[in-house]
Amino acid sequence: MKLTSRFFIRLVFLSALLMQGFFTIATATAAPTNQLNALRTWPSPNNTRVVLEFLHKPSYKIHYLKYPDRLVIDLESTSMAVDLSKIKHTGPLVNNLRESASKSKNSYRVVVDLNKASQAKIFVLPKAKPYGHRLVVDLPHNQLSTETEIKPKQPAQGRNIIIAIDAGHGGDDPGALGRYSYEKKITLQIAKRLLKKINHQVGMSAFLIREGDYFVGLHQRTAIARKGEADFLVSIHADGFTSARPRGASVLVLSKRRATTEQGRWMENNEAHSELIGGAGKMMQGSSNLPYLQKMVLDMSMGNSMAVGYKVGYRVVQELKKVTPLHQAAPVHASLAVLKSPDIPSILVEAGFITNRTEERLLNQAAHQNKITNAVFNGIYKHFAQSPPQNTLFAQKKRVIKHTVRSGESLSILAERYSVSLNSLKTYNNLSSSSLLVDQVLNIPPNYKLAIPPEPPKQFVRTQQPPRVHRVTRGEALSVIAAEYNTTTETLKTFNHLRSTSLRVGQKINIPGSYVKTPVVRAASVHKVGRGEALSVIADQYGTTTDTLKSFN
Template identity: 45%
Template sequence: MRSAHSKYINIIIMFVLLVFAAQTFAKNAINNVRIRPSAESTRVVFDLSKKPEFSYFVLQKPLRLVVDFENTKQLPKLPAIPKKHRVISKIRYSKPKKKNATRVVFELNGPTKPVIFALAPTGSSSNRLVVDLYGQKKAAPVKSTNKKRELKRDRDIVIAIDAGHGGQDPGSIGPSGTFEKHITLQIAKRLAKLINKEPGMSAQLTRSGDYFLKLNTRTAKARTRRADFFVSIHADAFSSPKPRGASVWTLSLRRANSEIGKWLENKEKQSQLLGGAAGVIKDTENEKYLAKALLDMSMDHSMKTGFQVAEEIVSELKKVAKLHKKRPQAANFGVLKSPDIPSILVETGFISNPQEERQLKTAYHQQRLANAVFVSIKRYYQKNPPDDSLFARLKEQKPLHHKVKRGESLSLLAARYGTTVSALKKVNRLKNNTLHIGQVLTIPKA
């Protein structure tokens, strides 16, 4: 009896162990796979019972993306890929390296950039693993005889210039009856003329005459024209005639956070800003934090750029005018609210001050103010040009120089700049390795 009893106990223990082992080794499962294909990108979503543990890598010849799910039971059948699809040709299983794991292979039609991330359950959605695949077009070789087409790719940096007020909105009115709307338009036109004369830059006026524009229309026009930067021209005023001086304003952090919230709620605005990324982030209810992350990054870049240009303008304005504020100021101005376009507001002086009103009416002072703003914006973009701009190519072609400091040697400088001692000696016509403090060296291209 004891022997039979022991036998039954052993069977029960083994059964429990098998059940436990099955639960341990297959603690996760792929319940569904969804595919959202398009001509240039694809999103594949794996719905899982638990949080995925995964890794991935890319294989060449043929091109494949391999995703390994740890301790995961596979779905019996994977969905087929539409024939017209251009990024993926097939999704299939392959033998994993570890037991109880699942290996999914994406057969790719060409160079592809994978972006893979996990999403926690939200609402009716379970745990998910999202695989975004972006097709990368191969660059066609540029023929040496096709120089004109190559130059066209060196685009202008577009500066949107907003003349404050206009039409039925005169803005502030000076003691002798000068309207702010006229002063701002005159300075804006002078600034536009300077920008349009500069190779690699072009200006776009939000208004070119005496008419009224809403604040939203001003920034929308800048966005339509794909502006890299937005500068709004104004003239300050106060109840007392005493205050005077110019100032430069940027967006406050409080206003920035408020605007991000508005853009997240407005899907049309979100699409305008995110462009192609908006097509990837389709499920904004469940994946809103992804859109917010992109908006945050865009706003951070805009605010940083705006502040840096504002600092440049303040340093130039003090050469031609009295300053009311010696540092850039932050405010909630409605015109400074675009997450995607760095923006500043320039108060050119106090029109309520009789002396500054007279100055602001003169062509001489207007030109000096416009020149200060132009020089500052140009200087910033010469240092920080957009990759596809003419300024970027000119910066690459410009020789790099280094002023020798105490303790520096040719070998140290060669290592720092990614070149060789012999190349440094050749381009600088050096007969030996001796350097002198204060000596200026030309650094050859790596």
């Protein structure tokens, strides 16, 4: 027994030695098992994301170095298929990305040279189309870059209604994939068009939550909207599906219930995934741990924003119906984090299916993007024109004006003066006929037409005036006569050899011949350019200037 056990111990010891030797040899000779295939940087205003893409799930270690600040990433058993020197556009924080001597033969070392110390948030993402396994390094800029200041333009009277526009996805999160395009690009293009459209509307202004190709966490998106004091948040997306068949646009609104449709549920799951990509890694927390009163207040304001969200969503669906097929004929209820801002009503617009061939082509076209943009704008605009938030210019314009009819005023004159239709004026005042009585009081309906129409080009007609003779009547001064003939007192004095400006009744005043420039208000017309026609020639023909034509067109 004693002998046997000693032998056994020796055997174990020997085999341990052998095994150790074997493994030493194995690690020294085996090729690296993983490969770094790509490295991307996504600088955003507040943070720089560095994404390393691998063949397999990466195994890594990091540490920081000071003087200068560096982040060192050691990748175990990894070979290199990227030229780090070719990586540009690293943003304000990352100075350089380079390879460095690693401690062991098979590991690979990436050094991130920083302009300022930054504590990275690092996480691994599984393979997801179009990317492989990823190591995501989020480097916050801290005080380095001044936060993007959102200062919507505000008129002195009623304030503007502020719309936060959120372009879905971005950076290493491409969103849904079409055959040749990514959702993140289309969402940003439509968002930018909507921004322009809203900012062109008097009484409204907008800002973008994501301005470039970088990812913004879902909760951060609503935080940015809140910081910009948005009255409303619209998130722009394009749908994707596993088959090419589904098509059409839809609008999603927040619901406290679970998603009411399959699509809503799918969106929820998809968004959870997107949130992981965003690095926050946590879903909207339940409010069960909030004190009772606080929870109730939250629920109440949530109720109000949800109601507004639904109303706007409904209007946007009605508008989208005019320009594109619908995937869902009514707003879809979903419990999405991007919509879950308790104080800002919001909707999520799915502009169409990028996975549908026809719609992918359309979604990439400027003309179609404009149609979607206009539909979204009209839906939002119509809601706020009817139910404007307090203290806004829209609220001021909505106030009913009372008008007391004076002699000579007709219904059509008043309709034109207040920019309302004749019919709306009649129905608003329950009038059966168009005849008005002096001192009759009319209610002028709210005027939604706040947009300033482009001014027609100013046109002048030059007419030649022959010399004439003017006979002075009682009380007429030389300055009055000068004004009547579009000339000056001085000109008349010299032309008539007058020593003073005093005149007598019946005196003859010679009026010199002149060119008179009279402005003509002509309806804007369309001119078809002929061969070899210059803009200056056309301008002359219509009595306008090249500059006017340039800005007008």
